[in-house]
Amino acid sequence: MKKYYPLLCSIILYTFVLIYLLLLLYMLIFQRVIFGGGQFDICPINLIPFRTIGEYFSNQRGFWHNFLNVNIIWNIIAFVPFGLYLPIVRGNRKIAVYLAWIFLFSLSAEIIQWFFRVGVADIDDITLNCLGGFLGLVAYRVLLLVLRKENRVRIFTTVISVLVGSPILYIVIADYFRFRSLV
DSSP: OGGGHHHHHHHHHHHHHHHHHHHHHIIIIIHHHHSSOOOOSSOOEEOSTTHHHHHHHTTTTOHHHHTTTSHHHHHHHTTHHHHHHHHHHHOSOOHHHHHHHHHHHHHHHHHHHHHHTSSOEEHHHHHHHHHHHHHHHHHHHHHHHHHOSHHHHHHHHHHHHHHHHHHHHHHHHHHHHHHHHHO
16 A cells, blocks of 8 residues: 555645646636626736836835735745746756746736736736745755655645645635625
């Protein structure tokens, strides 16, 4: 039975990686369509770096009121697991390669938002997503230093994925059905 633990761990981990990626895509692209707001006639786009972030911090958008609401914190936290999962799924590569994957994934999401007019395409979102992914990569490196073996990091990440991911998945599904029953 013990010889099947690595296989079981891998199956569970890859299942949660897939669920995470689907939830991330859902939140980045489809949430506005499903939960209201629909499409924009003309999709807002910001190509000026740090413009949106600067507006939040200068109180032009009521930073302290909206701080926990979404933008800055969400864009960072949402990509931390991406950075943590990437070295486990893709193997041991250089950090620049992982950051390129994170950048390309985030850029793709922004382009899709802009093309289908389902969100605000913002260069600051890409910056914050990359920061979150970088923090996930740092977390992976710290875990590797503490646990000393990649297999232990894999097991630890699997356990954390189940403990954190299951309640989040439950909340998202419950909210989706609660919203659908209101419509």
